[in-house]
Every structure is written in C-alpha cells, then in structure tokens.
Amino acid sequence: MTKRAKPEPVQVVKERRDAALKAIVHGVPYIQFLGIEFERRGDELTAVLPFDDKLIGNPMLPAIHGGVTAAFLEVAAIIELSWSLIWEEMESGRLDPKTLDPDHLPRLPKTIDFTVDYLRTGLPRDAYARARVNRSGRRYASVHVEAWQDNRSRLFAQGTGHFLMPDRSDG
C-alpha cells in the first residue's frame, strides 16, 4: 500500500493563498487609489469596488464614472490572469508568498487592448466583477469580465481584453 502524503492543514493553505493574493493586489497603487478589494473562494476571485464619492462621473444622477467602470473591469481581468499564472507555482511550493514584497512581485501581464460595453448606469453603490480567462497562451491571453451591482444576472458592464504575457524566462 502506498502511503499518501498528509494533507496540509487548512489554515496553512488559506494563509498561503491569501498572502499571495494580497501581495499582488496591494502592490499596485492604482488599485488602492480606487479602493478595489478581492474576495477569494478557492481559486475563484471576485473583485469588489466599494462605492465612494470620488468615483462619481455624473453628479446629477448620480452615476459611477465610465472610466472607473473601465478601470475596475481591467483591474479585475489583470488580477484574474496574474492569479491564474501564479496559482500552479504557489500550490506546488515553487513560489513562496512570503518572498512577495513590493520589490519582488511577479511581473503583471500588459494590456494590449480592452473593450468595455456599458450596459446600464453604474449606480452609487458597491460593484462586483468576475473575470474568466478564455485563452491563456505562452505570449497572449484573452480575458472576459462581467460586472454587476445588485443582481448577478443584471450586468451593468462587461469587457474583453487581450494581454501580453509577462516574460517568464527568468522564473
């Protein structure tokens, strides 16, 4: 009978994953400027944009600025893609999240293009987004992202972006 490796304690697994996610997200000043946070269930991420007055684009309605919506979707897409890239390395133990300080973050993918569809007015309340990596090649990736507010099925915006993969020859 082969001896199976003892599973890691759940707390160790959670700490490793949360530390890695926090390092990527908190390392980017613009994500902090907009106040975007990420919630994690296993490898599934949800980007959360808490409402703030500085996000308003139309003070009369009021509505979230279209540029904020675009930025929120792009951030959600980039983090999802980066997360999918480091997941394997992190889980296999090749990447230790403790070594991820602001000077030693994994290189982020670069946006080639990004298209946003504005489906509804962004209301003055929290917004959520989930991204899906539809294709992840050696050099290019295509990511789709959906954002909603009150109802998951009533998207207020969606987007598709193409990204240039970070150079991983040194990794």
Next chain:
Amino acid sequence: MESRKTAAARQFIEAIPHSRALGMVLDSLEDGVAVISMPYDARFVGDPQTGVIHGGAVSALMDTCGGAAVMSHPTGVIGTATIDLRIDYMRPAKPGDRITARAECYHVTRSVAFVRATAHDADMSLPVATATGAFTLERAPTPKREGSA
C-alpha cells in the same frame, strides 16, 4: 481668451468628482473636438516596478474626453453616455509625463455619436493609446412646426 461656452464646459468637466480626483484639466473644446490632460501621479501607477500609469487611468481620461467631444458637437447635444469604448495600448506612458487625450466626435446620427481618440505623453511621435467609442446622444427637443405629424 476662451469663449464663454468653453469656460462653462471647463467648469462642468472639472467639477466631475472622478475627473477632479484624477486632476483632469480641459485644455480645449470646440465643435466636437476635446483636449483634456491629466498629471502624472504616483497614486495612479499600475506597474510598481516601472512606475508606469495604469491603463485604467488612461481609460478614464479617454472616456471623459470622448464624452466632452460629443457634448461639444455643434448639433445641440444635451446629454451623452458611453455605449462602448475600445482602447488600444501602443506603448507605456513615460513615468513623470503629463498625459493628454484628444477626442474627436467624427460622426453623429440622430441618437448615436462615434468618437475616436488618442493619448500622448511628452513624446508626440507615437501615441500612448488610441480609442474608439460609440456614445448615446440626447438632443434638445426641436420645437414642433405647424403641420408636422
């Protein structure tokens, strides 16, 4: 000296909370063409290793500039909202440089405006990004003429 219309538009755009937060300034606005710029700010950085501004901040600038171009179209536009916006990133903006966007509303139908835009840093030879977008278009109701249905 800028016209009264441009001064009013400047006040309007610079009063938008998010445009203020990004430090946007209306440089010019005339007949469907808008120029808006934004300073470099460490808070807007997207890549901490290079100090390059996040694409999202450039998107916000392009979107604002596109909307302003539509509003200034000489056919009595009273409101607009972005339908879609595609941005192509040509190269990273140079850290420290101001970014200037120029948007042109090059065609309007009764209810849709088509816009293209470019963004530059100090080097004018190659844009940092280009964008194309469609915007909704609301016009002031035209007074009913006698005999019209």
